[in-house]
Amino acid sequence: MPSPSRSATALPLLCIFTLAAVPMLNAHDHGVTELKENRRPQHRKNLRVPDLPGYKTLxxxxxxxxxxxxxxxxxxxxxxxxxQEGLDAICITDHIEYQPHAKDLPTNHNRAHDIAKDPAAQSNILLIRGSEITRGTPPGHFNALFLEDSSKLVADKGAAADAPALDAAAAQKAFIFWNHPGWKAKQIEGSYEWIPFVDKLHQEGKLHGLEVINGFGFHRKALDWCIDRKLAVMGTSDIHNLTANDYDFANGRTRSMTLVFAKERTNAAIREALEAGRTAAWSSEYLAGPEELLQGLVQGALSIGPVHHTDAKGVSYREIRNDSDLTFTLLETGEKTGLPDTIELHPGTTRMLSSANMEAATEKATYHVKNAFIRSETNLTVKLSALPVK
Structure with a gap:
């Protein structure tokens, strides 16, 4: 009897392996196979932003x-x-005067907060009641935080109601900040200035902060106004769509936000920090805020290692580390030391430094942080010798 061909013997084996790849039927699944592997994992990104001495960074x-x-x-x-994005606190600030969905949803200025309240508590997200007071530009838009009842704010859109609209928020002891001051700088001449309306609010103690970063815009002049008048530096997303639709999270970007340096993780502590001006604005690579606060972030995020090797030519090596999700682009200024002119420290990365005179070079090296602003045209300055050695 002739021996079977190779192709004849391979066919049954092929059938066996093909059948083995088909999921086994489960008598208890009622004929429905769950495709759980297709679900997006539910996890929270842990944003690594250092605390400052005595304060939690929220x-x-x-x-x-x-x-x-x-x-x-x-x-x-x-x-x-x-x-999911690692935030500690949010405030939903729907417009009071602008209700484009009124035909589909009844106007209820407290409803968004009320709906979000239980999910926020379950998710350990601090939720603050607020609204956006939407006046014509100028004076523009203002956010009111820590409101008691948003329905008591002024819905009249007329210019004559501009001051009463802010007064109504102030009557509830709201924390008020001026939104995106430069958003119509190109269209409306003079709107991106320290206008009399805003100055009066400030003089009366009704203005407490300015939006320096709004979504995808860095309103640099507003940073100077904050520093000069000791107002809180605010960063926000002003998000309308899904954040995942607007922000490039796949490439490591973060939404624009405010870093609040609070004594504890509570709404009351957030308010105290806002009123004290212990805030900075953060948007991916960019930081803006008071010098002492940004220096604290640098000290908490960056460290320099001890010299770990010196070669036969006398060249020494040590590392500089970034243990945060902040980005630091360091540009050497002043006397050249032989260390790199530019040091790029992306989140969670380490760079190697080498020098034939490492101790002296480290002592002299001074860098501007290109992406950290303490005024509109002034970058934060750091000395390598001031960084903690770890």
């Missing part, structure tokens, strides 16, 4: 919208996004 977004004004999402989505 990641906060105090400007966002839902379908209860001109946003595109239900309020609980804002909570889900905040949890």
């Amino acid at each position: 990641k906060c977004d105090f400007h966002m919208h839902t379908v209860f004004s001109d946003g595109m999402v239900w309020p609980n989505i804002r909570v889900q996004e905040a949890w």
Whole structure:
């Protein structure tokens, strides 16, 4: 009897392996196979931003919208996004005077906060009640935080109601900040200035902060106004769509936010820090805020290692580390030391330094932080010798 061909013997084996790849039927699944592997894992990104001595660094977004004004999402989505992206606190600030969805949803200025309240508590997200007071530009838009009842704010859009609209928020002892001061600088001449209306608010103690970073805009002049008048530096997303739709998270970007240096992780502590001006604005690579606070972030994020090797030519080697999710681009200034002119420290990275005269070079080396601003045209300055050695 002739022996079977190789192809004849391979066919049954092929059938066996093909059948083995098909999921086994489960008598208890009622004929429905669950494809759990397709679900997106539910996890929270742990944003690594250093605490400052005596303070916790809270990641906060105090400007966002839902379908209860001109946003595109239900309020609980804002909570889900905040949890997934590593935030500590949020404030939904739907417009009072602008209600484009009024034909589809009844106007209820407290409803977005009320819907988000339980999901926020379950997700360990601090939720603050707030609203956006939406006046014509100038004077522009203002956010009011820590409101008691948003329905008591002024809905009249007329210019005559501009001052009463802010007074109504002040009557509730709200923390008020001026939103995106330069958003119409090109269209409306004179709108991006320290205008009399805003100055009067400030003089009366009704203005407490300025939005220096709003979404994808860095309003640099506003930083100077904050520093000169000791107002809180605010950074916000002003998000209307899904954050994942607008921000390039796949390439490591973060939403724009406020870093609040609070005594503890509570709403009351956030308010105390805001009123004291212990804040900085952060948006991916960019930082803006008072010099002493940004120096604290640098000291907490960066460290320099001891010399770990000296070669036969007398060249010594040591590392500089960034243990945070902040980005630091260091540009050497002043006397050249032989160390790199530029040191790029992306989140969670380490760079190698080498020098034939390492101790002297480290002692002299001074760098501007290109992406950290203490005024509109002034970068933070750091000395390598001031960094902690670890």
